[in-house]
Amino acid sequence: MGDRQTKDALFDAFGEVAKALGNGRRAELIDVLAQGERHVDELADEIGQSVANTSFHLRSLATAGLVTTRRDGTRIYYRLGSDRVAELWSALRDVAASHHQQLDELAAAYLGDRSRLDQIGRDELAERIAAGDVVVVDVRPPAEYTAGHIAGAISIPIDNLADHLQELPPDVDVVAYCRGPYCVYADDAVRLLRRRGRAARRLEDGYPEWRNHRLPVETGSAS
Amino acid sequence: MGDRQTKDALFDAFGEVAKALGNGRRAELIDVLAQGERHVDELADEIGQSVANTSFHLRSLATAGLVTTRRDGTRIYYRLGSDRVAELWSALRDVAASHHQQLDELAAAYLGDRSRLDQIGRDELAERIAAGDVVVVDVRPPAEYTAGHIAGAISIPIDNLADHLQELPPDVDVVAYCRGPYCVYADDAVRLLRRRGRAARRLEDGYPEWRNHRLPVETGSAS
DNA sequence: GATATATTCAAGACGTTACTTGAGGAGTGA
DNA sequence: TCACTCCTCAAGTAACGTCTTGAATATATC
Numbered sequence: 001m002g003d004r005q006t007k008d009a010l011f012d013a014f015g016e017v018a019k020a021l022g023n024g025r026r027a028e029l030i031d032v033l034a035q036g037e038r039h040v041d042e043l044a045d046e047i048g049q050s051v052a053n054t055s056f057h058l059r060s061l062a063t064a065g066l067v068t069t070r071r072d073g074t075r076i077y078y079r080l081g082s083d084r085v086a087e088l089w090s091a092l093r094d095v096a097a098s099h100h101q102q103l104d105e106l107a108a109a110y111l112g113d114r115s116r117l118d119q120i121g122r123d124e125l126a127e128r129i130a131a132g133d134v135v136v137v138d139v140r141p142p143a144e145y146t147a148g149h150i151a152g153a154i155s156i157p158i159d160n161l162a163d164h165l166q167e168l169p170p171d172v173d174v175v176a177y178c179r180g181p182y183c184v185y186a187d188d189a190v191r192l193l194r195r196r197g198r199a200a201r202r203l204e205d206g207y208p209e210w211r212n213h214r215l216p217v218e219t220g221s222a223s
Numbered sequence: 224m225g226d227r228q229t230k231d232a233l234f235d236a237f238g239e240v241a242k243a244l245g246n247g248r249r250a251e252l253i254d255v256l257a258q259g260e261r262h263v264d265e266l267a268d269e270i271g272q273s274v275a276n277t278s279f280h281l282r283s284l285a286t287a288g289l290v291t292t293r294r295d296g297t298r299i300y301y302r303l304g305s306d307r308v309a310e311l312w313s314a315l316r317d318v319a320a321s322h323h324q325q326l327d328e329l330a331a332a333y334l335g336d337r338s339r340l341d342q343i344g345r346d347e348l349a350e351r352i353a354a355g356d357v358v359v360v361d362v363r364p365p366a367e368y369t370a371g372h373i374a375g376a377i378s379i380p381i382d383n384l385a386d387h388l389q390e391l392p393p394d395v396d397v398v399a400y401c402r403g404p405y406c407v408y409a410d411d412a413v414r415l416l417r418r419r420g421r422a423a424r425r426l427e428d429g430y431p432e433w434r435n436h437r438l439p440v441e442t443g444s445a446s
Numbered sequence: 447g448a449t450a451t452a453t454t455c456a457a458g459a460c461g462t463t464a465c466t467t468g469a470g471g472a473g474t475g476a
Numbered sequence: 477t478c479a480c481t482c483c484t485c486a487a488g489t490a491a492c493g494t495c496t497t498g499a500a501t502a503t504a505t506c
Contacts, residue, residue: 007333009247013329015250017315018246019493022238056495066322074451074502081322093237095288095305099288246464262483273466274482276464298473298483
């Protein structure tokens with residue numbers, strides 16, 4: 001028991017899983033898939049890569065066990081291997097945020113100035129949803145809302161928000177949410193809403209974290 | 224805000240951190256460093272690589288922010304960037320164990336048959352330590368015991384165990400522990416103790432998990 | 447059974463990674 | 477200051493990873 005060669009092989013296997021996450025495009029795929037299952041075409045569009053290359057990256061993720069597939073007619077849907085993969089992704093982001101030197105700058109460059117963007121925590125939002133004095137807006141793409149969303153949230157994708165402001169009940173605080181702490185959709189939504197004179201905040205993280213904390217969710221699109 | 228190029232750069236940065244873990248030798252380094260700080264010479268020996276190559280891998284880990292250094296005289300000590308790195312490593316192992324196809328075989332090849340090896344959980348052990356009816360043996364190398372160990376544990380490195388059985392008080396259950404679920408030292412210790420007629424079990428995981436669950440620890444070697 | 451659509455595979459160009467060997471820099475103690 | 481230890485750096489080589497292009501496969505529909 002315990003010789004060098006088999007130990008190396010075992011740790012190489014752990015390394016394989018980390019290596020699967022060790023590419024920006026695959027990391028983006030995991031981030032998108034943490035929202036729910038999607039097919040290759042959509043995923044290619046989300047990460048801005050060719051379908052062939054996206055398929056290639058999905059294959060590495062599948063080999064490492066991080067994603068699984070399901071066929072529905074002519075399409076193949078990919079989803080995370082389990083909720084634990086989402087937790088791993090979240091842990092990786094946390095460590096990167098607290099230790100990686102330039103990550104703050106990169107995040108600031110991508111997300112912009114968040115200093116004037118009020119945030120609300122998960123637990124506080126859960127209380128206010130229960131109290132019924134807040135409207136929750138899911139600004140992610142419709143496919144992600146359908147795959148799963150915060151219970152009671154309405155879907156207004158960020159691209160449509162400006163034209164659908166009248167769907168929001170007047171004189172109620174708005175909370176926008178999207179994919180997670182490194183997603184700009186909710187930021188953009190809050191900025192837009194505030195320019196239009198609405199009281200708006202963003203959920204501090206996103207749907208996957210809400211779900212992983214066992215807070216109430218729903219699936220399917222509104223009729 | 225939110226253009227393709229900066230988004231790619233941000234996710235590439237997350238990928239960099241994962242890539243740092245994406246090598247078997249670096250994974251082994253993290254596993255060893257989760258026990259406490261060590262210098263390059265020791266680390267090279269632990270992972271069975273040249274000092275130059277070990278230094279090279281430590282550099283990648285440091286660049287990714289996963290480890291930090293401290294100079295003491297002529298030696299340079301490496302340690303994890305924070306406890307969160309140990310948590311990330313633990314999450315990675317969990318996901319690998321539950322999703323990676325061949326990991327079970329590799330673990331079995333390295334660890335051997337564990338079916339006849341009784342384990343004890345963290346919380347149960349904490350209770351029995353408090354009750355005082357168990358002797359806890361740390362079978363890791365002395366440097367790791369010194370860097371931190373379960374409060375009340377005695378240090379008998381696995382290589383010395385056969386010759387130091389008389390140090391164990393008679394007629395008391397023994398619990399051996401080491402680095403974690405993928406470490407063989409405690410397994411070997413339990414097998415040896417049982418051959419010698421002692422009631423022995425292994426702690427289900429290891430020191431880093433004990434510590435990260437805020438259970439009592441001590442540092443320094445016994446006088 | 448033929449066609450259309452969605453996805454994967456194969457080959458190749460190019461950069462990156464892992465490890466070895468040998469030289470070099472930083473600190474210690476006589 | 478000098479020799480010594482410990483660690484890092486540089487150069488070199490073989491292997492691997494990424495992405496593009498074009499072809500092949502699998503399923504559904506007509």
